[in-house]
Amino acid sequence: MDLNEVLKSTFLITPELSLILTGMILMVLDPFIRNRFKKELFWITALGLLIGFALNLNRFRYTESAFAGTLSLDEFTAYFNIIFIIGALLATVISRDYIEKTALKHGEYYALILFSTSGMMLLSSAREFISLFLCFEIMSVSVYILSGFNRRSPRSVESGIKYLVLGGFSSAILLYGIALIYGASGSVFLDEIASRFNMENPLYIAGTALILAGFVFKIGAFPLHQWIPDIYEGAPMTVTGFMSVGVKAAAFAVFLRVFFEGFSTLEVQWMQILWVISVFTMTIGNLAAIVQRSIKRMLAYSSISHAGYALVGIVASYGEKELGLSSVLYYLFAYTFMNLGAFGTLAYLSLKDRECEMLEDISGLWQRKPLVAIALGIFMFSLAGIPPTIGFFAKYRVFLSAIRAEFYWLAIIGILNSVLSAYYYLRVLVYAYMREEQMEFPAPQPLSAFAIAILSLGALILGIFPLYSWELAIKAAGSFIP
Amino acid sequence: MMGVPIEHYLVLSAILFVIGAYGVIIRKNLIIVLMSLELMLNSANIAFVAFSRALSDMTGHVFMIMALTVAAVEVAVGLALVVAIYMHKETLDIDVLKMLKG
Numbered sequence: 001m002d003l004n005e006v007l008k009s010t011f012l013i014t015p016e017l018s019l020i021l022t023g024m025i026l027m028v029l030d031p032f033i034r035n036r037f038k039k040e041l042f043w044i045t046a047l048g049l050l051i052g053f054a055l056n057l058n059r060f061r062y063t064e065s066a067f068a069g070t071l072s073l074d075e076f077t078a079y080f081n082i083i084f085i086i087g088a089l090l091a092t093v094i095s096r097d098y099i100e101k102t103a104l105k106h107g108e109y110y111a112l113i114l115f116s117t118s119g120m121m122l123l124s125s126a127r128e129f130i131s132l133f134l135c136f137e138i139m140s141v142s143v144y145i146l147s148g149f150n151r152r153s154p155r156s157v158e159s160g161i162k163y164l165v166l167g168g169f170s171s172a173i174l175l176y177g178i179a180l181i182y183g184a185s186g187s188v189f190l191d192e193i194a195s196r197f198n199m200e201n202p203l204y205i206a207g208t209a210l211i212l213a214g215f216v217f218k219i220g221a222f223p224l225h226q227w228i229p230d231i232y233e234g235a236p237m238t239v240t241g242f243m244s245v246g247v248k249a250a251a252f253a254v255f256l257r258v259f260f261e262g263f264s265t266l267e268v269q270w271m272q273i274l275w276v277i278s279v280f281t282m283t284i285g286n287l288a289a290i291v292q293r294s295i296k297r298m299l300a301y302s303s304i305s306h307a308g309y310a311l312v313g314i315v316a317s318y319g320e321k322e323l324g325l326s327s328v329l330y331y332l333f334a335y336t337f338m339n340l341g342a343f344g345t346l347a348y349l350s351l352k353d354r355e356c357e358m359l360e361d362i363s364g365l366w367q368r369k370p371l372v373a374i375a376l377g378i379f380m381f382s383l384a385g386i387p388p389t390i391g392f393f394a395k396y397r398v399f400l401s402a403i404r405a406e407f408y409w410l411a412i413i414g415i416l417n418s419v420l421s422a423y424y425y426l427r428v429l430v431y432a433y434m435r436e437e438q439m440e441f442p443a444p445q446p447l448s449a450f451a452i453a454i455l456s457l458g459a460l461i462l463g464i465f466p467l468y469s470w471e472l473a474i475k476a477a478g479s480f481i482p
Numbered sequence: 483m484m485g486v487p488i489e490h491y492l493v494l495s496a497i498l499f500v501i502g503a504y505g506v507i508i509r510k511n512l513i514i515v516l517m518s519l520e521l522m523l524n525s526a527n528i529a530f531v532a533f534s535r536a537l538s539d540m541t542g543h544v545f546m547i548m549a550l551t552v553a554a555v556e557v558a559v560g561l562a563l564v565v566a567i568y569m570h571k572e573t574l575d576i577d578v579l580k581m582l583k584g
Binding site (some may be wrong): 129132133134137141144148151154155157158160161162164165166169171172173175176178179180182183186187188234380 | 492495499502503506510512515516519522523524525526529530532533535537539541542544548549552555556559560563566567569570571579581
């Protein structure tokens with residue numbers, strides 16, 4: 001690899017570099033700025049993210065590999081990067097007011113969001129295990145710190161340490177799996193591993209199983225899902241929104257890349273395992289969400305069941321490769337809008353010393369803040385999969401692909417689960433619209449309101465006119481299928 | 483020339499991995515949990531180096547150095563969070579982490 005190739009590769013990852021550089025600039029600027037101006041660091045963050053977003057759009061025009069084939073920059077990467085940057089950008093917009101309210105620190109917070117997002121972006125393009133593992137950790141470690149970010153709150157710190165220990169545990173399992181695969185194949189490149197894959201060699205089977213366990217943990221699927229509710233509940237609200245969207249989508253991206261590119265020889269076996277996992281993930285997430293009194297914890301359980309719906313799409317891609325994969329990609333895109341919106345609304349309604357998380361905390365919302373109530377309604381309808389929102393279209397595509405691929409039982413169980421989930425999403429709206437108690441709500445925050453408006457309009461308009469974004473997902477899936 | 487066969491290294495790394503996993507699950511002290519986590523990550527490193535030598539391929543060594551860095555990062559963040567927990571609870575017993583329950 002000569003200097004020219006290094007320069008060319010560096011040029012190819014400019015979207016990621018713009019995020020990393022912005023994060024470094026923030027870290028350097030932060031100590032020199034007076035406390036009352038620190039919230040304006042947000043604008044630098046937003047600028048860096050917007051530049052990254054614009055540069056990333058170029059990627060829809062080409063497929064290149066960078067750094068001696070360790071990164072593959074194609075439409076699949078570009079599609080996921082759009083999800084990550086939209087998620088990070090809107091999360092930081094809402095964070096600015098939230099941090100101001102709760103008196104957290106601005107500088108490091110934005111820098112950590114940027115580093116974590118750059119890790120996700122590189123992760124979606126990694127096709128070699130060293131860079132994959134490193135990007136995985138760049139993403140995860142930043143999020144560990146973010147979930148423990150509110151040092152004054154014992155709950156936030158507890159969530160951080162729990163995430164670190166359990167996340168480290170899953171990383172160690174993943175690393176051991178990679179070691180076994182490396183020992184069996186002598187390579188860390190996914191395509192070389194695929195060509196040398198040998199079903200007779202137990203090292204391959206053990207390694208695949210360990211790597212599957214590591215990814216199942218990060219996705220938050222059954223049986224390794226118990227960490228999600230605790231960590232989502234304890235972390236600051238905006239961080240929960242960011243990680244429920246970004247980390248999950250990134251874990252799905254790397255999961256698709258590793259299993260479709262590296263371990264496709266074992267496809268029949270891991271598809272069967274995923275069938276079982278997705279059924280249990282949907283059902284357990286939903287059943288646990290029904291009994292929750294806390295909206296934040298309910299959304300955490302619902303994010304488990306949404307991982308289950310997305311897994312339905314992966315299973316369906318066994319028969320219907322293109323439709324199944326593009327429905328997973330579209331599902332993650334839709335999930336970004338509705339879930340970040342739901343957490344963003346709760347962050348908007350939080351007060352200085354009291355997070356808006358119990359059902360009672362939003363009673364009387366319709367009388368006091370009708371516009372916020374409407375936005376919350378759109379997000380809940382979307383999460384429940386009621387037309388004409390984006391959530392309906394995404395679920396329709398996932399279940400359609402399952403039916404086309406002749407996984408009838410999976411589709412039936414999924415649809416029943418989706419009906420069941422309407423109960424607890426609509427209960428939130430019962431409290432918001434039909435209760436009269438006058439709770440205390442915070443003063444209007446224009447920037448957050450703007451972000452929530454974008455998210456709710458996105459969830460509504462992309463649900464009514466889904467075809468453009470759907471074509472993008474098909475293109476991304478098409479570039480990825482070998 | 484090859485003194486110790488590769489199987490021995492692999493058995494050692496598997497044993498260390500299991501001891502580490504056992505420690506993370508069973509032990510009550512946060513510092514020991516973090517140490518067990520390190521043990522798990524480093525057992526994978528032993529496997530990498532052993533495979534690397536058996537295959538006469540340097541990739542495993544590179545991976546080991548990267549994984550060591552990651553392990554150091556995890557422990558640095560972990561200790562910072564342990565200090566933050568200690569400020570609140572004045573104990574390192576893992577049973578104090580019970581505030582988040584549904």
